Amino acid sequence: MKTFAELGIPGRLIAVEGIDGSGKSTQVHLLRRWLEDLGLKVFMSAWNSSELVKSATSRGKKSHLLTPTTFSLIHATDFADRYERQLLPLLRAGYLVLCDRYIFTAFARDVVRGCPPDWVRALYSFAALPDLVFFFKAHLEVSLARILSGREELKYFEAGMDLRLASDPQESYRIFQGRLLEQYLAMSAEFKFYEVDANQPVEASQRLVRQIVADRIPFGPFRAGPRA
Amino acid sequence: MPRRPAPPTKPAPRTDLPGLKVRVPRPHPKRFYGHGIPGVDPSTLTGRLIVVEGADGSGRSTQIARLVQWLESQGHATVEVGLKRSTLVAEELERAQQGNILSHTTLSLFYATDFADQLENVMLPALKAGFMVLADRYIYTLMVRDLVRGSDEAWLRNLYGIALVPDAVFYLQVPPEELIQRTFAKSHALDYWESGMDLGLARDMFDSFILYQRRMAETFQHLQTLYHFTIVDGTRSIEAINADLRQQIERLLAE
Numbered sequence: 001m002k003t004f005a006e007l008g009i010p011g012r013l014i015a016v017e018g019i020d021g022s023g024k025s026t027q028v029h030l031l032r033r034w035l036e037d038l039g040l041k042v043f044m045s046a047w048n049s050s051e052l053v054k055s056a057t058s059r060g061k062k063s064h065l066l067t068p069t070t071f072s073l074i075h076a077t078d079f080a081d082r083y084e085r086q087l088l089p090l091l092r093a094g095y096l097v098l099c100d101r102y103i104f105t106a107f108a109r110d111v112v113r114g115c116p117p118d119w120v121r122a123l124y125s126f127a128a129l130p131d132l133v134f135f136f137k138a139h140l141e142v143s144l145a146r147i148l149s150g151r152e153e154l155k156y157f158e159a160g161m162d163l164r165l166a167s168d169p170q171e172s173y174r175i176f177q178g179r180l181l182e183q184y185l186a187m188s189a190e191f192k193f194y195e196v197d198a199n200q201p202v203e204a205s206q207r208l209v210r211q212i213v214a215d216r217i218p219f220g221p222f223r224a225g226p227r228a
Numbered sequence: 229m230p231r232r233p234a235p236p237t238k239p240a241p242r243t244d245l246p247g248l249k250v251r252v253p254r255p256h257p258k259r260f261y262g263h264g265i266p267g268v269d270p271s272t273l274t275g276r277l278i279v280v281e282g283a284d285g286s287g288r289s290t291q292i293a294r295l296v297q298w299l300e301s302q303g304h305a306t307v308e309v310g311l312k313r314s315t316l317v318a319e320e321l322e323r324a325q326q327g328n329i330l331s332h333t334t335l336s337l338f339y340a341t342d343f344a345d346q347l348e349n350v351m352l353p354a355l356k357a358g359f360m361v362l363a364d365r366y367i368y369t370l371m372v373r374d375l376v377r378g379s380d381e382a383w384l385r386n387l388y389g390i391a392l393v394p395d396a397v398f399y400l401q402v403p404p405e406e407l408i409q410r411t412f413a414k415s416h417a418l419d420y421w422e423s424g425m426d427l428g429l430a431r432d433m434f435d436s437f438i439l440y441q442r443r444m445a446e447t448f449q450h451l452q453t454l455y456h457f458t459i460v461d462g463t464r465s466i467e468a469i470n471a472d473l474r475q476q477i478e479r480l481l482a483e
Contacts, residue, residue, distance in 0.1 A: 050329070050330070050334075052320045052323060052324055052329070052330065053320070053330075053334070053338070055319075055320055056316060056317040056319075056320040056338075056341070059316070060316050060317075065315060065316050065345070065349075066316075067265075067344075067348050068266050068267075069265055069266065069344045069348065069390055070316060070341055070344050070345050070348065073337060073340050073341040073344050074316070074317070074341045076337050077334055077337040077338045077340075077341055080331075080333040080334040080336075080337050081330065081331070081334040083333075084331035084332070084333055084334055085331060085334075113266075114266035114267060115263075115266055116263040116266070118263075119262065119263045119386060119389060119390075122382075122383065122386035122387075123337075123386065123387060125380075125383060126333050126380075126383065
């Protein structure tokens, strides 16, 4: 697998990964603000799935029709849709694309659900690797507390209830997130994740993120033209 | 002493009716092409999986309908499966085809989801219960459609590593020139997808149909060397083809 840069594609993709409550969405939002302020051609992938794929996914989830295999496949379909329709064209057009989660989310989640790791990886082999991946590493308990305090109720699949880890959704969620974290940590070296200690203040993480982006990505080609 | 009436003699079982001799086939454990489905032990799947492949108009559905009738009259519980019939995504797939709005890998994975859903919810339970499962098309059609559109073969083989190896695959071979005659006899119009119009092979639909079906047939030939289909001459009469298929399935059930 190659990165977009290695494939000679002019755009660059920066992905953030981490378990729920690790603060990755906040960080990528702040990163985007900064890059836009610098006047760069930035696109934050909003993960709008096309209506068709969304309709099938939500029916499957609502009626609990999904098995680990179909869960994996329908999410791969959804990802392919965004990748082919949105990410790849933008990257070809020379955009700096920010993604809140990328293929590693699927690698972790599907493997925890029992899918064979090499099957899942080969499934996503149509997608190039990000040029930079930030992994927000927070203590499990800190992340859990953050999510569980803000939530009335946990969704069935989000809590990993289909895995029958525990009958209590909160307990199931804890076990599920713990296993996801293990998967992320196991992938970190292989995919050269840039690990960010997410237990520090938001500003401290953001300062680090901006520094790394500035050091690794030459901004010149991403300056929007005078017409923008 | 009053004579007791003679005990009634049990009448000999009748043997003169057709269908009385129901043969019990030996269990036939399966295997997956690749990793399979998590948590499913294929050796517990004892039924038979019989696949009929071929283009639209090759006579697949007619043959399958007759085979179902025949198998059931022989006393075998039979289930029919096909593409685009899953509860999960069939409706959306239909709409995607109408609008041609999904890009290539997306559509390919959407079809795989449909296949996986039917595999897990229909085929696996039926095979576990020892049923005969007749599949009107299988992963090969899906692979061939993608291969002629430039998909990576290794990627497809990994994707469909979830599939079971069937006990028999019959490929009904009919030349494109005859397929087109059959299609017109039935509906007077060519289907956009069956003519491969998305590929831009030719400006007019007739030429495109012939070119596309020829490519499909060539790609099926290529897969045949990997997956060992039984090629059935689909230009013969419905009865002759059916007799041929029955004979081969009978042999399979006697194994």
